[in-house]
Amino acid sequence: MALINPHINFNGNAEEAFNFYKSVFGGEFTQVVRFKDLAGPEFPVAEKEADKIMHIALTIGPNFLMGNDVPESLGPTNENENRSKIFINANSRDEADKLFNGLSAGGQIEGPIGDSPWGSYFGCFRDKYGIEWMVDYNPR
DSSP: OOEEEEEEEESSOHHHHHHHHHHHHOOOEEEEEEGGGGOBTTBOOOGGGTTSEEEEEEEETTEEEEEEEOOGGGOOOOTTSSOEEEEEEOSSHHHHHHHHHHHHTTSEEEEEEEEOTTSSEEEEEEOTTSOEEEEEEOOO
């Protein structure tokens, strides 16, 4: 069965926030990916955003707390809404497709499910109730 983990968007201070969360919860960072790590012709990154967090994951028991900095080009994250998403770790591509297609029905797809630049099978959407979801399958 899939695991559900929280994912939080930040306005440029994700690293600071996650270091604080680590000091409270303990655990280890399983991933820290900066925008510059993915930079290339197909994914240009502004110099001022190169060291910002594209993805970070902190283990908390069997679960993860995940987050990222929202690039300035997408506008600021409204800290009273649209700040968090529900992140689903699927056990297979088939399960990821089933969950993505089922939950996004009647909603708005923000990123179609498919192979991501960071190596997983990923998609994101807002369901018909306005809840934001991210579905990921990582075979590693």
